[in-house]
Amino acid sequence: MISPTNNDNSVRPLDCVVIGGGPAGLTAAFELAKANRRSLVLEAGDDVGGISRTCQHEGYRFDLGGHRFFTKVPYVQQLWIEILGDEFLSRPRLSRIHYKSKMFDYPLKPMNAIFGLGIFESIRIGASYTKAMVFPNRNETNFEEWVTNRFGKRLYEIFFKTYTEKVWGMSCTELSAEWAGQRIKDLDLRAAVINALIGGRSNKAGGQITSLIERFQYPRYGPGQLWNCCADKLRESGNDVRLNSEVTSIHHDGERVQSVTTAGNTKQHFSADQFLTSMPIRELVAILDPPPPTEVLEAAANLRYRDFLIVALVVDRPELFPDNWIYIHSPDVHVGRVQNFKNWSPDMVPDQSKTALGLEYFVQEGDELWSTTDEDLIEMARKECDMLNLAPSEAVEDGSVIRVKKAYPVYDDNYKEALGIIRTWLENLQNLQLIGRNGQHRYNNQDHSMMTGVLAARNILGENNDVWSVNVELDYHEESQDSKQTDLECGPSVDNNRGRGLPSS
Ligand SMILES: Cc1cc2nc3c(=O)[nH]c(=O)nc-3n(C[C@H](O)[C@H](O)[C@H](O)COP(=O)(O)OP(=O)(O)OC[C@H]3O[C@@H](n4cnc5c(N)ncnc54)[C@H](O)[C@@H]3O)c2cc1C
Secondary structure (H helix, E strand, C coil): CCCCCCCCHHHCCCCEEEECCCHHHHHHHHHHHHCCCCEEEECCCCCCCHHHCEEEECCEEEECCCCCECCCCHHHHHHHHHHHHHHEEEEECCEEEEECCEEEEECECHHHHHHHHCHHHHHHHHHHHHHHHHCCCCCCCEHHHHHHHHHCHHHHHHHHHHHHHHHHCCCCCCCEHHHHHHHHCCCCHHHHHHHHHHCCCECCCCCECCCCCCEEEEECCCHHHHHHHHHHHHHHCCCEEECCCCEEEEEECCCCEEEEEECCCCCEEEECCEEEECCCHHHHHHCEECCCCHHHHHHHHCCCEEEEEEEEEEECCCCCCCCCEEEECCCCCCCCEEEEHHHHCHHHCCCCCCEEEEEEEEECCCCHHHHCCHHHHHHHHHHHHHHCCCCCHHHEEEEEEEEEEEEEECCCCCHHHHHHHHHHHHCCCCCEEECCHHHHCCCCCHHHHHHHHHHHHHHHCCCCCCHHHCCCHHHHHHCCCCCCCCCCCCCCEECCCCCCCEEEC
């Protein structure tokens, strides 16, 4: 528990400057505050929470993509409760896939898929699966080959290809097989079908597979409530969280970071003993002063990201569909996923006679959709809802658009090598630690991002943790204990209870 004991900052030197007021940065500062170390969190935006913030439009709240709270790390769970207490709701989960005007369970279940697709399509799936088993591609290098080898070409085309390409904006042949392996883990179609047919529930190790995660936690007013509450607690305990404070230079002597500079009318410099950064690595490297060697600059410039925008619609209907979110696999519309925020928490909607939807579009900064006016995006979202039969266009009353840069770090063929070069050089700066999602260019959820912040903070307090082990080793160690959960956000995801369901993308 952090205590608001010493608010006299003049007598407390600054221990740490934290770049970024998202989950990673705020958690790090919170952990330091618990040990009575003083931090300054510098946040470029006008609100805390980063990609996990909650936006508002006329009292309607919406996340930048629905943010489910689930963790297998007990300390993260403890922190959530410590920060937000009983404002956490336990919510039922329903999410389905919309494909060819039909709804399929998500995570996919074999019998549901077979009945939904029809007998002819199911035979095609079976035949293409058999073919993949008999004649696998021996040299699988890309996502398409990896998935086809395990599920057959037809299932890949139906439930992976379109959605994955919508999300990543590139062909599945350009995405690495390694990435597929990380996201889809070792799911086995044959085991899944057998399980579905005979109701088996055992995993490969012979243990019992836990049931689907059918409930999840969610703050009453969205994840932004948690992060605002965290920032308030930090300020109450004598720390500083500054908004609209973009770090534009990081000054160092080759061995230590000495200070950072923020943009604004009057540039401000902040010095501290320790520095943590959750800003995107590509930008971090570009603002180092003096600049690192050309090789490092080039490696950073090669890191790629996927951007995102969400169109929030207010619909004059008390109810539309029971799902929290729906994956849209149809290539006929641009939308990738539709959130129903009222089903996340009724308090997200101020007027219970209305519903608030969030249509998620996966884009590239500057591309056609990104550059479309808000007005036209709202009109497009309204039409797409109608086409998909999710909400009648005449019932859409209002809308709002939020664009999110660098929502996803891209795992392409180059990123690993580039990251290696950057990390090796940054290790020279002994008092700088990289935390969080874009801060480590890693596909972290909130809990992983938070854990990097916790470990980095504890390093400052004298421990010797490998901050880069989060979302690698933690997952690995806990894999056998419980169902894994990698489907928190979009992207190719599976029913993570091994051998129990089919994948979706
Ligand atoms: C569509 C979508 C759905 C998701 N769903 C889930 C989910 O269901 N559950 C879940 O747990 N996670 C989910 N996530 C992941 C979650 O959003 C992230 O893991 C988390 O927000 C990462 O926290 P972070 O602090 O590392 O980074 P961020 O949230 O990106 O925060 C970094 C902060 O740094 C600030 N910053 C950047 N540059 C500077 C600078 N130069 N100076 C100062 N500040 C700077 C940014 O403004 C930002 O506020 C989802 C993500 C997306 C995109």
